[in-house]
Amino acid sequence: MSHGTVMPVDGPATLEWSEKAKAEVADALSRYPVKRSAVLPVLWIAQREWGWLSPAAMRLVAGSVGLPESEVFGVATFYTMFNLVPVGRHHLQLCMTLSCSLMGADRLYKHLQKKLGVSHGETTKDGRYTLRKVECLAACGKGPCMQVGFDYHENLDEAKVDALLEKLK
Amino acid sequence: MSRGPLLFKDIDTPGLTGLDVYKKQGGYEAVASSVGKKTPDEVIEIVKASGLRGRGGAGFPTGLKWSFVPKQSPKARYIVCNADESEPGTFKDRELMELNPHLLIEGMILAGFAIGSHQGYIYLRGEFEYVQRILDKAIAEARAAGILGDNVMGSGYAFQLYTHLGAGAYICGEETALLSSLEGYRGQPRLKPPFPAVEGLYASPTVVNNVETLMAVPHIVKNGGAWYRQWGNEKSPGTKVFSVSGPVKRPGNYEVPLGYSMKSLIENECGGMRDGLKLKAIIPGGSSVPMLPAADLDTPLDYESMNAKGTFLGSGGVIVIDDKTCIVDALWNVTRFYQHESCGKCTPCREGTYWMSEVLERLENGTGRDADIDLLADVADNILGKSFCALGDAAAMPVQGALKHFRAEFEHHVKHKTCLVNRRREEVAGVRA
Numbered sequence: 156m157s158h159g160t161v162m163p164v165d166g167p168a169t170l171e172w173s174e175k176a177k178a179e180v181a182d183a184l185s186r187y188p189v190k191r192s193a194v195l196p197v198l199w200i201a202q203r204e205w206g207w208l209s210p211a212a213m214r215l216v217a218g219s220v221g222l223p224e225s226e227v228f229g230v231a232t233f234y235t236m237f238n239l240v241p242v243g244r245h246h247l248q249l250c251m252t253l254s255c256s257l258m259g260a261d262r263l264y265k266h267l268q269k270k271l272g273v274s275h276g277e278t279t280k281d282g283r284y285t286l287r288k289v290e291c292l293a294a295c296g297k298g299p300c301m302q303v304g305f306d307y308h309e310n311l312d313e314a315k316v317d318a319l320l321e322k323l324k
Numbered sequence: 325m326s327r328g329p330l331l332f333k334d335i336d337t338p339g340l341t342g343l344d345v346y347k348k349q350g351g352y353e354a355v356a357s358s359v360g361k362k363t364p365d366e367v368i369e370i371v372k373a374s375g376l377r378g379r380g381g382a383g384f385p386t387g388l389k390w391s392f393v394p395k396q397s398p399k400a401r402y403i404v405c406n407a408d409e410s411e412p413g414t415f416k417d418r419e420l421m422e423l424n425p426h427l428l429i430e431g432m433i434l435a436g437f438a439i440g441s442h443q444g445y446i447y448l449r450g451e452f453e454y455v456q457r458i459l460d461k462a463i464a465e466a467r468a469a470g471i472l473g474d475n476v477m478g479s480g481y482a483f484q485l486y487t488h489l490g491a492g493a494y495i496c497g498e499e500t501a502l503l504s505s506l507e508g509y510r511g512q513p514r515l516k517p518p519f520p521a522v523e524g525l526y527a528s529p530t531v532v533n534n535v536e537t538l539m540a541v542p543h544i545v546k547n548g549g550a551w552y553r554q555w556g557n558e559k560s561p562g563t564k565v566f567s568v569s570g571p572v573k574r575p576g577n578y579e580v581p582l583g584y585s586m587k588s589l590i591e592n593e594c595g596g597m598r599d600g601l602k603l604k605a606i607i608p609g610g611s612s613v614p615m616l617p618a619a620d621l622d623t624p625l626d627y628e629s630m631n632a633k634g635t636f637l638g639s640g641g642v643i644v645i646d647d648k649t650c651i652v653d654a655l656w657n658v659t660r661f662y663q664h665e666s667c668g669k670c671t672p673c674r675e676g677t678y679w680m681s682e683v684l685e686r687l688e689n690g691t692g693r694d695a696d697i698d699l700l701a702d703v704a705d706n707i708l709g710k711s712f713c714a715l716g717d718a719a720a721m722p723v724q725g726a727l728k729h730f731r732a733e734f735e736h737h738v739k740h741k742t743c744l745v746n747r748r749r750e751e752v753a754g755v756r757a
């Protein structure tokens with residue numbers, strides 16, 4: 156858990172929910188007796204809308220769930236799946252935990268590093284890929300595995316990763 | 325072919341995620357025959373009689389846990405499903421929910437009815453976004469059919485159910501941290517007691533149960549406690565799903581009766597080791613339990629037999645380690661995981677996991693010192709039982725298990741500055757090619 160020390164990154168000055176997002180925020184709020192419980196669902200909506208959680212996005216979330224901005228920032232920085240900096244179009248999250256590691260994840264990571272020219276947490280210059288090492292994804296029986304965005308890719312090897320990258324334009 | 329006696333029996337039936345097919349298999353019969361027809365206490369008694377124990381890791385008797393919820397409560401009561409499935413080596417809940425979402429919904433209705441709850445949440449780890457979509461669809465279908473809502477199947481009992489997506493934090497599998505997260509806070513654990521049954525979600529009586537636990541409930545309520553005991557043994561009744569990973573020929577989820585031979589699971593169900601590899605060690609219950617050497621392979625898969633060997637059945641995440649893998653290296657990987665996932669709240673866990681990782685990194689990289697093995701044991705000993713929640717124990721136990729059974733490999737690292745087995749994880753080829 157936790158992103159370590161995080162400094163707010165500049166982003167757009169202000170953001171507004173789209174009509175669709177507005178309805179989703181209202182639906183999220185309706186699910187709990189306490190408004191604050193909707194903070195994770197509403198952060199997810201914001202991340203889906205803009206790809207990452209800029210200070211402006213967190214301000215908007217804070218307003219929607221009735222919390223101070225600092226509280227929302229505190230929550231968002233605890234959870235590793237929230238992007239506090241912009242990420243590439245394809246977020247490659249390679250599992251490095253034991254079962255996947257026993258099946259070759261470390262070699263696959265080196266392969267990706269070399270092929271993309273970026274390391275953990277970095278984005279390629281063309282903005283296409285962000286590479287990230289992550290922990291167990293509950294796909295251990297089909298390791299090595301990687302999530303691209305929310306999509307699972309399992310039983311991977313170098314050739315399969317190469318073919319996948321080709322498809323992800 | 326059926327993949328197990330109960331939860332996996334008909335799980336590969338096409339269309340099972342839809343209400344029609346689920347109902348054709350006898351789905352929602354347990355709700356129809358008990359909600360509003362039996363008393364909540366009668367339902368609890370059936371679950372108690374079955375001997376069902378929690379499948380999330382601790383093996384706590386489910387019926388007993390339900391009976392701790394106050395019968396009269398001025399506050400709302402909640403049932404929460406722990407679908408965080410974050411223990412490394414465990415991937416059963418994901419497949420169970422993906423293939424049979426209505427069984428979980430039915431289990432939640434029954435649990436909710438038994439404890440007098442009218443609202444339930446399914447807390448999913450953030451990575452399970454696609455599972456959330458499957459569940460939401462099934463929930464909407466059940467709601468439209470009057471199975472969820474103000475009048476569950478015409479019984480007069482009201483029950484609402486929602487999914488909730490986490491966002492990446494192993495600690496949120498720990499039940500009190502999960503509740504903090506569900507309330508919209510950082511996912512940090514809370515002091516117990518008070519236990520959730522008395523003061524849980526929104527400081528109200530709450531039961532937290534694992535996915536697999538809740539999925540056993542409809543079968544038990546429908547067929548009776550004694551019927552469930554046709555599988556397993558006196559203290560570990562019923563069936564359990566084991567997630568097997570590592571270099572075996574057929575890794576995957578296998579449901580077997582408790583007490584089943586671990587040796588048979590590996591050699592028969594999983595087809596044995598991949599060619600050219602021998603089994604060296606086995607972690608039977610997710611990465612947080614002490615590993616066993618190959619000599620203990622014939623230990624029966626039940627709670628008591630595992631305890632007798634100094635380890636735990638845990639979540640049923642069976643990780644197989646081969647003879648070409650360095651135990652120091654494997655343990656470093658596991659310890660690094662707990663260091664990364666420590667929530668930072670208490671000192672023994674936050675600092676201890678960091679130091680254990682440091683020492684293991686030194687040992688593995690050939691810069692270990694003579695005193696390092698004792699230092700490692702000492703740090704583990706100072707975490708175990710002394711951390712705020714059980715994450716600290718989860719980090720300390722693998723270290724203790726590895727030192728107990730494979731001390732020679734650690735000593736070799738100190739003396740010769742290199743691995744006893746000459747292979748590092750980064751050299752492992754994509755064995756799946």
Ligand SMILES: Cc1cc2nc3c(=O)[nH]c(=O)nc-3n(C[C@H](O)[C@H](O)[C@H](O)COP(=O)(O)O)c2cc1C
Pocket residue numbers: 377378379380381382383384386406407408409410411494495496497498499500532533534535537538713714715718
């Ligand atoms: C660090 C830690 C992580 C845990 N992770 C999970 C998990 O991912 N899934 C789960 O069901 N239980 C997990 N548990 C156990 C829960 O705290 C709780 O005991 C369980 O959900 C209760 O359900 P059960 O009685 O049905 O097993 C974890 C416990 C600890 C200490």
Ligand code: FES
Pocket residue numbers: 250251252253254255256290291292293294295296298300412413414
């Ligand atoms: S270890 Fe990679 S998914 Fe579990």
